[in-house]
Structure formats: C-alpha cells, structure tokens
Amino acid sequence: MASLNVNGRVVEIDAHPDTPLLWALREQAGLTGTKYGCGIAQCGACTVHIDGEPVRSCSITLGSVTATQKIVTIEGLSPDISHPIQKAWLELDVPQCGYCQSGMIMAAAALLAKKPKPTDVDIDEAMTNICRCGTYNRVRAGIKLAAGI
Amino acid sequence: MADNAVLSRRSLLKGSAAAAGAFTLGFSIPFTEAQAQNATPEVNAWVVIHPDDRIVVRIARSEMGQGTLTGLAQLVAEELEADWSKVSWEYPTPGENLRRNRIWRNFSTGGSRGIRESHQYVREGGAAARIMLVQAAAKEWGVPEGECRAAKSVITHTPSGRTVTYGKVAAAAAKLEVPKEVKLKPASEWTIAGKSVKRLDTVDKLNGKQVYGADIKLPGMLNAAIKACPVFGGTLVSFDAAKVTGMPGVKKVVQVDRRTVAVIADHWWQAKTALDALPITWDNGPHASASSETIAATLREGLDAEQAFEGNKAGDAKGAIASAAKRVEATYSYPFQNHACMEPMNATALWTPEKCEVWCPTQNGESALAAAIEASGHPAAKCDVHKVHLGGGFGRRGRSDYVTQAVLIAKQMPGTPVKLLWSREEDMLQGTYHPITMARMVAGLDKDGNLVGLHMRISGQSILSGVNPQGLQNGRDPVVFQGLNPGGQEGPFGYGIPNLLIDHAMRNPHVPPGFWRGVNLNQNAIYVECFMDELAHAAGVDPLEFRRRLMKNTPKHLAVLEAVAKGIGWGSPSAPGTAKGLAQIMGFGSYVAAAAEVSVSNAGEIKVHRIVAATNPGHVVNPDQVAAQVEGSFVYGLSAAFHQECTVKNGRIVEENFDTYPAMRINEMPKVESILVPSGDFWGGVGEPTIAVAAPAVLNAIFAATGKRVRSLPLKNADLRRA
Numbered sequence: 030m031a032s033l034n035v036n037g038r039v040v041e042i043d044a045h046p047d048t049p050l051l052w053a054l055r056e057q058a059g060l061t062g063t064k065y066g067c068g069i070a071q072c073g074a075c076t077v078h079i080d081g082e083p084v085r086s087c088s089i090t091l092g093s094v095t096a097t098q099k100i101v102t103i104e105g106l107s108p109d110i111s112h113p114i115q116k117a118w119l120e121l122d123v124p125q126c127g128y129c130q131s132g133m134i135m136a137a138a139a140l141l142a143k144k145p146k147p148t149d150v151d152i153d154e155a156m157t158n159i160c161r162c163g164t165y166n167r168v169r170a171g172i173k174l175a176a177g178i
Numbered sequence: 179m180a181d182n183a184v185l186s187r188r189s190l191l192k193g194s195a196a197a198a199g200a201f202t203l204g205f206s207i208p209f210t211e212a213q214a215q216n217a218t219p220e221v222n223a224w225v226v227i228h229p230d231d232r233i234v235v236r237i238a239r240s241e242m243g244q245g246t247l248t249g250l251a252q253l254v255a256e257e258l259e260a261d262w263s264k265v266s267w268e269y270p271t272p273g274e275n276l277r278r279n280r281i282w283r284n285f286s287t288g289g290s291r292g293i294r295e296s297h298q299y300v301r302e303g304g305a306a307a308r309i310m311l312v313q314a315a316a317k318e319w320g321v322p323e324g325e326c327r328a329a330k331s332v333i334t335h336t337p338s339g340r341t342v343t344y345g346k347v348a349a350a351a352a353k354l355e356v357p358k359e360v361k362l363k364p365a366s367e368w369t370i371a372g373k374s375v376k377r378l379d380t381v382d383k384l385n386g387k388q389v390y391g392a393d394i395k396l397p398g399m400l401n402a403a404i405k406a407c408p409v410f411g412g413t414l415v416s417f418d419a420a421k422v423t424g425m426p427g428v429k430k431v432v433q434v435d436r437r438t439v440a441v442i443a444d445h446w447w448q449a450k451t452a453l454d455a456l457p458i459t460w461d462n463g464p465h466a467s468a469s470s471e472t473i474a475a476t477l478r479e480g481l482d483a484e485q486a487f488e489g490n491k492a493g494d495a496k497g498a499i500a501s502a503a504k505r506v507e508a509t510y511s512y513p514f515q516n517h518a519c520m521e522p523m524n525a526t527a528l529w530t531p532e533k534c535e536v537w538c539p540t541q542n543g544e545s546a547l548a549a550a551i552e553a554s555g556h557p558a559a560k561c562d563v564h565k566v567h568l569g570g571g572f573g574r575r576g577r578s579d580y581v582t583q584a585v586l587i588a589k590q591m592p593g594t595p596v597k598l599l600w601s602r603e604e605d606m607l608q609g610t611y612h613p614i615t616m617a618r619m620v621a622g623l624d625k626d627g628n629l630v631g632l633h634m635r636i637s638g639q640s641i642l643s644g645v646n647p648q649g650l651q652n653g654r655d656p657v658v659f660q661g662l663n664p665g666g667q668e669g670p671f672g673y674g675i676p677n678l679l680i681d682h683a684m685r686n687p688h689v690p691p692g693f694w695r696g697v698n699l700n701q702n703a704i705y706v707e708c709f710m711d712e713l714a715h716a717a718g719v720d721p722l723e724f725r726r727r728l729m730k731n732t733p734k735h736l737a738v739l740e741a742v743a744k745g746i747g748w749g750s751p752s753a754p755g756t757a758k759g760l761a762q763i764m765g766f767g768s769y770v771a772a773a774a775e776v777s778v779s780n781a782g783e784i785k786v787h788r789i790v791a792a793t794n795p796g797h798v799v800n801p802d803q804v805a806a807q808v809e810g811s812f813v814y815g816l817s818a819a820f821h822q823e824c825t826v827k828n829g830r831i832v833e834e835n836f837d838t839y840p841a842m843r844i845n846e847m848p849k850v851e852s853i854l855v856p857s858g859d860f861w862g863g864v865g866e867p868t869i870a871v872a873a874p875a876v877l878n879a880i881f882a883a884t885g886k887r888v889r890s891l892p893l894k895n896a897d898l899r900r901a
C-alpha cells in the first residue's frame with residue numbers, strides 16, 4: 030500500500046511498487062484523464078506535475094514517488110476549467126480528438142509556471158508531446174494567448 | 179452525453195422518458211395534459227427536444243477529432259431554425275439503427291464522407307422537425323401554418339405576435355407525420371452552418387472528463403492485454419499459462435483465435451506484465467523470411483510487368499513517348515506506414531449467454547456491431563455497440579478486429595465485462611498499413627517542351643484486395659487510381675495530356691493493408707506532382723506555368739493551385755536560403771493545393787518555414803474546423819513524409835513505438851495559412867485530401883533549394899548534405 034498526494038488529497042494505492050505511476054493513477058486512483066500513448070516517455074500523453082515539474086508518469090514507478098510529493102493531474106489543474114491554459118484552449122478550440130490534450134495542457138501549464146512569457150524556442154523545447162491530429166499551431170497560439178503575448 | 183461510458187442505451191432512453199415526464203411543468207400554453215403525458219421528446223430520428231428547450235441532435239457518424247459531429251449538428255440546427263446555444267448531441271447505437279430499419283443510414287466514418295455524404299438527409303431531418311414543430315404550434319393555436327414562422331427555437335404567430343418555444347410543442351410535434359418533401363435553405367441564407375461556431379465537444383477534453391474507450395469502467399470489469407503472432411500469417415502454437423497465473427491480479431490466460439493470446443487480470447498493467455512474462459511459441463508461417471528487400475524486389479518486378487490494370491487512358495502514350503523529342507523517366511516509392519492513433523486500439527465487451535454489449539471507439543459502428551454479432555454467436559437483436567469518442571482514427575478504426583478480439587475474450591468470462599487494450603507495441607505490430615507502392619513515370623516532351631505523352635506505372639499493394647476483395651472489378655482495384663481517374667468524386671486527373679496511360683501492376687505483399695488517412699491519394703499526388711516538377715525542369719519551364727498549360731480543362735484544379743501560388747509569392751524572390759515548391763490534387767470530393775517554403779542546411783537538415791494551402795470543398799460548414807483539418811493534415815502528411823516507415827524483417831514489422839516510428843513535433847511545425855475557396859456547387863470532404871499535397875509541395879521545394887530530387891520516402895533516409 031502506497032500513499033500518494035494527488036490533487037491535494039491523500040490517495041491509498043494498492044499496487045506493486047514497480048507499477049508505473051500512470052497506471053496507478055488510472056487504475057487505482059481512477060484518474061483516467063492522464064493518458065497512455067507509448068509507455069516509454071516518448072509521447073507525453075501521460076504528463077502530470079510532481080511538485081510543479083512536468084513528469085511523464087508512464088516512466089516513473091509508484092515506488093519512486095513519496096507520500097509528500099505533490100502530484101497534480103489534469104483533473105486537479107483547476108476546479109472549473111479556469112486555468113489560463115484551459116481558457117485559451119477553449120477559446121481557440123485547440124483539441125481535435127483530444128487524447129493528447131491532457132498531456133499537452135499539463136506540459137503547457139508547467140511551462141507557463143516557469144516562464145510566464147515563453148519564447149517560441151521555449152515552447153519548442155518544453156512542448157515535446159506528440160499530437161497525431163496535428164494541433165501544434167493551435168497549441169502554440171494557445172500558450173501565447175494564455176501568456177498574453 | 180450519450181457517450182458517457184457508464185450509460186447504456188437503455189438508461190439513456192429511460193433518462194429521456196423521465197425528462198419527457200417533466201414536460202407539463204412550466205407549461206404556459208394550454209396544450210393538453212394527455213399529450214404531455216404520452217410525450218416523447220424525439221421529434222424525429224434526428225432531433226430530440228426536451229421540455230426545457232434543450233435540443234439533442236443525433237449523430238450517426240463518429241467523432242475522432244475531425245469535427246464532423248459539430249458540423250453535422252450545425253446542418254441539422256440550421257434547417258431546424260434552432261437556438262444554437264441549446265444544441266447538444268448524442269450517438270444513436272448501431273443496434274438501434276438496425277431495429278429502426280437503418281433510419282440513421284450509414285454510420286461509416288471514413289473517406290472524408292461524414293458531411294459530404296450525409297448533408298442532404300441530415301438537413302432534411304432538421305427541416306422536417308421544424309415543419310412539425312410549426313404545425314404543432316399552429317394546430318394548437320388554431321391558426322394557419324403559413325402565418326407562423328420559426329427562428330432561434332421560437333415559433334411566432336406573425337399576425338398576433340404570440341410565441342412558443344420548441345420545448346413546449348415538441349411532444350405534440352412528435353405525434354405528427356414526418357413530412358416527406360422538404361425544401362432546404364440555400365447556403366446564402368445560412369446563419370449557423372457556414373459559420374465558425376465552437377466545437378460541441380471541447381470542454382471535456384480540457385479537464386480529463388472525456389471518456390475514451392481506453393478509459394471505460396464498468397462495474398466488476400476486468401482488463402486484458404493481448405499479443406497476436408507478430409509475423410503476419412503465423413499462428414499461435416502454445417503458451418505456458420502456469421508460469422503466470424500466480425502473478426498479481428491475473429485471472430485467466432486465454433487463447434483468442436488461431437494467432438492470438440490474451441491475459442485477463444484485475445488491472446491492465448498486471449495483465450500486460452503477465453503477458454510479457456508469458457512463454458509463447460509461435461509458428462511463424464509461410465512469410466517468416468519476408469523482408470523489406472524481398473518486398474521491394476517484388477514491386478520492382480511489377481514496374482516492367484506485361485499485365486497491368488488500366489486506370490486512365492487517352493491516345494497512345496507509349497507511341498507518343500517513343501517518338502518524342504525528349505524522354506524523361508523516374509521511379510518513385512512509398513513505404514508501409516502505421517496509423518499510430520494516439521489512443522491504442524481497444525474495446526470493452528460484456529458477454530452473457532443471453533446478450534453481448536460492446537463499448538468501443540470505432541469509425542464504423544455498424545461494422546463493429548457486425549463483428550460483435552459474429553464473435554458472440556448471438557442473434558443481432560441481442561447485441562449492441564455503444565460508441566465512444568475516438569482518440570484518433572485515421573482509417574485504422576474502420577476495421578473491427580479489436581472488437582472481435584474483445585468479444586472472444588469476454589466470451590471466456592461470461593457475465594464479466596472485460597476491457598481489451600492494446601499496448602503501443604501491439605498497435606504498431608498489428609496494423610493495417612498504408613499500402614506500399616512504387617511508380618515508374620515515363621514522359622515524352624516535344625521540341626518546344628510540351629508534354630505529349632505520360633505513362634505512369636504503379637506497382638504494389640491493393641487495399642481492397644486485403645480489406646474488401648468483393649470491391650475488386652475483375653481483379654482491378656479502382657481505389658488505387660485515386661486522384662488519377664478520368665472523372666468522378668474520387669479525383670479526376672488534373673492534367674490534359676493527349677497521350678496518357680496510368681496502370682497498376684498489383685503486387686500484394688503479406689503485410690495487411692488498410693485505409694490510411696488520405697489513402698492512395700497520398701502517394702499518387704507525390705508521384706504525379708513531383709514528376710510534373712521534373713518535367714517542368716526538363717522542359718525549362720516554370721513549374722507553375724508548365725502545369726497551367728495542361729490545365730485548360732480543369733479550372734477548379736487550377737484555381738486552388740493559383741491561390742497557393744499567389745499566397746506563397748510564387749515568382750517573386752524567396753527569402754535568402756529558402757526555396758518554394760507547389761502541388762495540387764483532387765480527391766475525397768475536394769480540390770486542394772499547397773505551396774511550401776523550405777530551407778536545407780549544409781548538414782542536410784530540412785526546415786519547412788511556411789505552408790500556404792487552398793481548399794475548394796464546394797461548401798464549408800465550419801471554416802475554423804476546416805482550417806483545423808488543413809493544419810492537422812500537414813502534421814499527418816509531413817510526419818509521414820519526413821519520418822515514418824514500417825520496415826519488415828523476418829516477416830514482421832520492425833518499428834514498435836514512437837522511438838523508432840517518430841511523429842512530427844511542435845518544433846518542426848511550419849506556419850500554415852489556409853485559404854478556403856468554396857465554389858458552392860458541390861460537397862467535398864476535408865479530413866484527408868490536403869495530406870496528399872503536403873509531401874509533394876515540400877519535396878518540390880527541397881529540389882528547388884538543393885537540386886536534389888528525393889523520390890523515395892521517408893525523407894529521413896535521404897542524404898541532402900551539401901557535397
């Protein structure tokens with residue numbers, strides 16, 4: 030039994046410590062907003078924040094996360110779609126199928142937290158998530174809209 | 179929404195009935211109590227109106243990101259004269275469609291057909307519902323129908339100024355006969371259709387609420403991981419279940435079919451872990467030694483083969499080429515590619531001795547239902563499929579192999595719902611791949627540089643042979659000639675060439691082919707548009723001017739080409755270090771063109787700076803969503819052009835994940851300017867055609883920048899370093 034701090038709540042997880050955090054979140058914590066796309070840290074669909082840092086949750090184990098580390102998933106980013114990234118995404122209709130978008134939004138939110146006025150190069154470097162539908166230009170525009178640039 | 183994972187159709191209908199029961203509340207006009215009691219909020223098959231004026235539009239096609247559900251709802255709402263802010267949507271189930279005599283018609287969502295093939299009848303559905311609502315109001319008021327008009331979900335009796343909202347008359351309207359003949363508005367009068375309204379399905383994609391197939395959770399549900407023989411044509415010999423049955427959570431190891439084994443566990447990660455540990459023996463079958471090289475050799479042989487199926491013919495191409503002043507020849511090739519939907523294949527099934535239910539992302543609910551019926555062994559009436567949003571489709575989810583598997587697994591766990599989810603690796607290895615082809619292009623130019631003859635020999639795979647052999651015409655696959663046809667919706671050839679022969683030597687490797695977003699238009703556009711560029715250079719004529727001369731009888735093809743040429747600044751000098759290329763094609767009912775501006779560094783690194791795209795889809799239902807499809811098409815098309823190739827070794831696909839099968843990322847994404855030039859006289863699709871012009875526009879620009887002609891994709895294999 031592992032204890033996790035997820036979206037401000039303590040969640041008890043009954044899974045093998047080798048279980049990727051992604052699957053503990055999806056299957057034990059019931060937080061399916063975080064997606065599985067590759068399982069090998071390539072696509073970013075599984076991005077969550079751990080103590081504010083964007084992390085690909087498919088590629089860290091449950092056992093490596095401590096009870097005091099603060100995990101935030103897409104469900105916990107804001108209570109009411111009020112995060113500036115979410116608002117910008119809504120305004121620009123960024124998602125197509127939407128499957129990559131939890132990860133995109135979490136990566137973008139982490140970027141803005143660190144760099145409130147990111148440059149295009151900052152965006153290129155931080156946003157390495159894969160979107161097969163091809164929403165990249167709207168992702169870029171959404172980050173800029175949220176940043177007010 | 180109906181696609182809530184835990185809602186079955188029955189509870190949905192129950193919910194609707196409950197809402198109908200509330201019909202009398204707040205009712206200000208004296209429609210009779212009895213009417214209200216018996217009310218169903220379904221005005222007709224397409225339109226459900228709740229007493230509180232909420233409108234639910236039924237959508238038969240699948241939403242996979244392409245925006246079709248919003249577009250279809252716009253078309254219905256337009257004719258309904260609905261208040262758009264009250265419109266939401268739901269999927270009817272394929273089983274319901276069957277029971278109601280296919281009232282919602284075709285569920286298939288592929289070939290960019292969602293709107294172009296259903297715009298007429300969904301608009302008629304909206305119009306019929308409006309007429310019924312007006313009739314119901316007029317009847318209740320005892321006034322002539324002609325004195326009433328509908329706008330924004332309100333019916334007004336013009337002489338008296340009396341009004342009533344749709345929700346109040348919906349139940350009465352539902353009892354009226356559905357009118358047979360309805361008149362549709364001309365596009366010039368549209369107020370909802372043709373506008374960039376916001377998508378109806380965005381909010382839940384921003385907070386993790388959207389339920390995809392991979393997210394489905396049913397009470398008592400178990401999870402399955404699966405492995406089919408990675409060598410196509412191979413079979414499963416044996417597996418040692420005892421080695422994994424003691425592992426955490428494992429419930430059962432099951433053989434699924436001749437070539438497939440699955441592990442069922444409490445959680446998917448447990449199932450996958452056990453599957454990875456499961457000792458499996460395969461019989462790799464007759465293709466165990468096939469490789470990319472052996473497949474390429476087969477295709478090369480087809481380039482010279484005597485026998486070939488004709489696709490387009492005029493005059494005497496071979497004779498004209500033989501006597502031409504100049505002969506130009508080039509051979510192109512296009513690889514296997516996987517769709518690589520962001521969400522791997524999955525389906526959830528519940529099988530009991532009485533019935534079978536499936537929850538799945540599918541591009542074709544009816545074929546998913548057919549698969550469920552067949553695999554379950556139950557009669558059609560005892561089966562149904564509940565569609566959920568797709569995490570990408572791109573053609574892959576038009577196949578129902580994963581539905582069959584889910585049912586075959588659930589059948590071995592009667593009464594327990596089982597969710598089958600493929601790993602990314604399984605998804606990469608068990609694809610239905612973009613067909614592999616080569617093309618030899620041979621042309622003759624006269625002494626003035628005019629194109630007098632063209633022979634295009636395609637050699638390679640036929641999708642229909644693998645997917646739907648009944649669709650072959652005396653062995654010929656008509657789909658091979660997309661964009662090259664003498665006429666029709668699927669791409670009339672854009673060039674008037676006096677002596678023309680386009681033919682296909684069918685060579686089908688053992689790797690299963692599938693419809694891959696853009697289908698055969700993709701490679702055909704590369705072959706034709708890059709070779710046109712070669713011919714222009716051989717003739718010493720500007721590539722745009724060279725094409726213009728051949729496009730006197732194809733003004734719509736030319737119009738989009740001219741639009742992108744103007745947009746990119748064709749003919750004016752390029753920014754230092756950059757060069758331009760262009761391409762056009764017609765397919766999926768639409769005319770498209772692209773122009774690209776690229777640079778290539780001394781080290782051979784390609785950068786696409788800018789794309790201008792033009793689309794004439796006849797009608798545009800939602801300009802912003804068309805623009806989104808155009809932008810996305812460049813990502814899909816350029817991911818393929820730059821990076822993607824499934825190679826074959828020992829009979830199986832080598833690339834198993836995004837590390838070896840990369841997709842384009844944001845840092846490679848060019849600016850895309852999308853020009854829409856709808857001519858208003860037809861209905862075309864927009865989800866696919868633009869993909870086809872992405873690669874040739876860029877390849878032609880690369881030639882302009884480097885003098886190097888890349889004829890084999892993907893570009894990652896090309897050496898563009900400066901000597």
Ligand code: FES
Binds near residue numbers: 069088
């Ligand atoms: S699922 Fe974690 S990066 Fe792809």
Ligand code: FES
Binds near residue numbers: 124128130159161569
């Ligand atoms: S929106 Fe579909 S994968 Fe990004």
